[in-house]
Amino acid sequence: DKRSFRHFMHKEIHEQPETVALWVARHLPEGALVALPLDESVYEGVERIQILACGTSRHAAQVGAHLLEQLAGLPTAVFYASEFRYAPPPLEPHTLTIGVTQSGETADTLAALAMEQDRRFLVADPAYAPRLLGITNRPESSLGRLVPHLLDIGAGIEVGVAATKTFLGQLLAFYGLALAFAERRGGTAHPLGGGRTPAQLRELVEQLRALPAVLQRLVDDHDRCCAELAHLFADTQDVIFLGRGINYPIAMEGALKLKEISYIHAEGYPAGEMKHGPIALLDARVPVVSIAVPGTVFEKVLSNAQEAKARDAQLIGVAPACPDTELFDVLLPLPEVDELLSPLLTVIPMQLLSYHIAAHRGLDVDQPRNLAKSVTVE
Numbered sequence: 042d043k044r045s046f047r048h049f050m051h052k053e054i055h056e057q058p059e060t061v062a063l064w065v066a067r068h069l070p071e072g073a074l075v076a077l078p079l080d081e082s083v084y085e086g087v088e089r090i091q092i093l094a095c096g097t098s099r100h101a102a103q104v105g106a107h108l109l110e111q112l113a114g115l116p117t118a119v120f121y122a123s124e125f126r127y128a129p130p131p132l133e134p135h136t137l138t139i140g141v142t143q144s145g146e147t148a149d150t151l152a153a154l155a156m157e158q159d160r161r162f163l164v165a166d167p168a169y170a171p172r173l174l175g176i177t178n179r180p181e182s183s184l185g186r187l188v189p190h191l192l193d194i195g196a197g198i199e200v201g202v203a204a205t206k207t208f209l210g211q212l213l214a215f216y217g218l219a220l221a222f223a224e225r226r227g228g229t230a231h232p233l234g235g236g237r238t239p240a241q242l243r244e245l246v247e248q249l250r251a252l253p254a255v256l257q258r259l260v261d262d263h264d265r266c267c268a269e270l271a272h273l274f275a276d277t278q279d280v281i282f283l284g285r286g287i288n289y290p291i292a293m294e295g296a297l298k299l300k301e302i303s304y305i306h307a308e309g310y311p312a313g314e315m316k317h318g319p320i321a322l323l324d325a326r327v328p329v330v331s332i333a334v335p336g337t338v339f340e341k342v343l344s345n346a347q348e349a350k351a352r353d354a355q356l357i358g359v360a361p362a363c364p365d366t367e368l369f370d371v372l373l374p375l376p377e378v379d380e381l382l383s384p385l386l387t388v389i390p391m392q393l394l395s396y397h398i399a400a401h402r403g404l405d406v407d408q409p410r411n412l413a414k415s416v417t418v419e
């Protein structure tokens with residue numbers, strides 16, 4: 042049922058404030074920092090984390106790694122499942138392996154997890170025993186049968202092939218997990234880097250609780266802005282998405298969304314890498330979408346955007362409205378938010394931009410060519 046929406050993808054983008062509201066109600070109860078339905082053994086003695094995933098799920102994992110490192114001080118590595126399965130890194134002890142797949146059926150992710158489990162079973166030292174956790178929207182899936190511990194993102198059925206609300210659900214699962222680890226690790230700044238104080242963690246949780254209303258306004262506003270922008274991309278062949286830090290994976294996600302449903306070539310880059318090659322691509326025909334959130338890398342991202350402007354690129358900013366962001370030709374304005382929470386907001390214009398561009402081109406948004414909702418082949 043698409044209700045009044047022309048496409049499921051559009052409907053599912055609009056369902057995201059509700060996805061967050063449900064998650065907040067379930068997992069951020071009054072009087073506790075965070076409550077996840079996980080056994081204590083998932084957290085005990087974990088010293089490092091590796092995450093295996095594909096596509097959009099891998100982008101959620103990259104945001105998750107940033108959170109686990111910066112909030113909980115846990116070293117975290119993210120792998121393409123399809124690469125990991127044929128070239129896994131040397132085994133390390135006390136490692137939690139997380140598989141992220143919204144469908145729970147992605148062949149590469151399942152095979153990588155099974156391989157990791159098998160090779161760890163062969164080691165006699167219990168420090169190397171397999172510890173597997175799955176994050177999915179389908180607890181009844183093959184993933185659910187493979188791993189002993191599961192976080193169900195509970196985003197409801199997603200019909201559009203392009204992942205939108207399940208991506209947001211995966212992000213939320215990682216916020217929960219990073220908070221839970223941070224709390225158990227004392228919530229203090231880790232001596233070797235990363236970590237936040239208990240008061241800072243509580244402040245983050247307060248902002249998460251307030252998020253559904255913020256997100257609702259953002260979805261409505263950016264829906265209008267992106268619909269108006271779509272015609273600018275009528276003849277566009279290439280788009281560059283730039284972000285840094287926790288928003289670098291969101292730039293990657295913006296590019297992936299645009300590629301898969303509008304068939305426009307797009308690249309996501311950490312903005313600081315532009316000068317090492319890709320800047321040669323820029324001219325007036327290549328729009329640049331730049332995610333600039335106040336915090337650790339705000340000025341850096343703005344100066345990277347300035348470099349693109351000097352090459353005549355059309356600049357679209359996902360950034361707060363302020364004097365610093367007047368360099369953008371078009372602004373998709375962001376409300377004030379902690380930088381660590383910003384991916385939950387910055388992903389919305391990524392989704393809406395690609396949706397409206399594809400719809401404007403008259404494409405089959407919900408069933409893009411060559412793609413399927415579950416990729417059950419290698």
Ligand code: F6R
Nearest residue numbers: 096097098142143144147203204
């Ligand atoms: C992008 C998309 C794909 C999937 C990828 C992994 O919108 O849908 O990139 O994210 O095929 O799928 P899951 O999460 O089911 O493992």
